[in-house]
Amino acid sequence: MKAFLLMLSFFSRIPVGHRVAYSDDLYRQSIVYFPYVGLIVGGISAVPLWLLQNTSHGVRGILVILVYLLVSGGIHLDGLADSMDGLFSGREKERILEIMKDSRIGSFGVIGLILYFLVFYQCASEVMPILILLMPFVGKSAAAFTAGYSDYARVSPGMGTVLINSHTPKTSIEILVINLIIAFIALGFEGLAMVAMTFILAFFLMKWIHGKIGGMTGDTIGFVVEVCQMCFLLIATILY
Incomplete structure (x- = not known):
């Protein structure tokens, strides 16, 4: 429970951080719960769709986005913007990594965020809770x-180091299987297709990022999270 609460405090704005003291060992243990924080964030974000079924689609879409940002703190959006600036800069590896560490946002980061919220708004207005x-x-x-x-990808460790080093091909397959089972129970064969296509996209995104910087970082993990979330919703909108 302490490990889960620690992970929840890192990747949401739900006030549970005071209930558990941070330690490197506990953080390593908590990594396994990284995806499951998403169920809590997603469940709270879906509340406007459940409660306001007679409200206009546009208003419901806006409320979903606002609740999602409040609960998640938009924690991965920084990684999305930084990765867009770096990966689309056309520079060499070291310069890309420097750009991704820069606190200022560039044109590609702005474009990425605009596209992200356009897709999020349109899909959140249409899909089931x-x-x-x-x-x-x-x-x-x-x-x-x-x-x-x-x-x-970096020489010096960062926030993404533990997450990347804690997973192996075996744990990756386990994660995929769990997602397929949950998707099938919740959505049937369409759910299987959504998850399969999202994970295929994630794999090719990872290979493309490897080609740019030779690995992954905390920023690119956030980039993959947000891109895959929107692609999952886009696929769902098409299938439903």
Whole structure:
């Protein structure tokens, strides 16, 4: 329970951090719960869809986004913007890593965030509540899946080091199987297709990032989380 609460305090704004003292060992133990934080974030984010079924789709979409940002703290959006700036800069590895560490946002980061919120708004206005519930779980699971096939790209350790080093191809397959089972129970064969396509996308994203910087970082993990969340919703919107 302490390990789960620690992970929840890291990747959400739910006030549970005071209930557990941080330690490196406990953080390593908590990594296994990284995807499951998404179920809590997704469940709370889906509340506007459940409660306001007679409200206009546009208003419900806006409320879903606002609740998601409040609960998650938008923690992976920084990684999305930083990765967009670095990976699309056309520079060599060391310069890309420098750009990703820069606290300032560039044009590609702005473009990435605009596209992200356009997709999020459109899909959140249309999909069933269960898909919003599953969205952060599938996105975080897909990123954890890629960690099992990745190396850490930077010389000095960072926030993504433990997550990447804690996963192996075996744990990645376990994560995929768990997602497929949950998706099938919740959504049937369409759910299997959504998860399978999202994980395939995550794998190819990871390979593309490896080609750019030779591995993954905390920023690129966040990038994969957010891109896969939106792709999951896009696929769901098409299938439903």
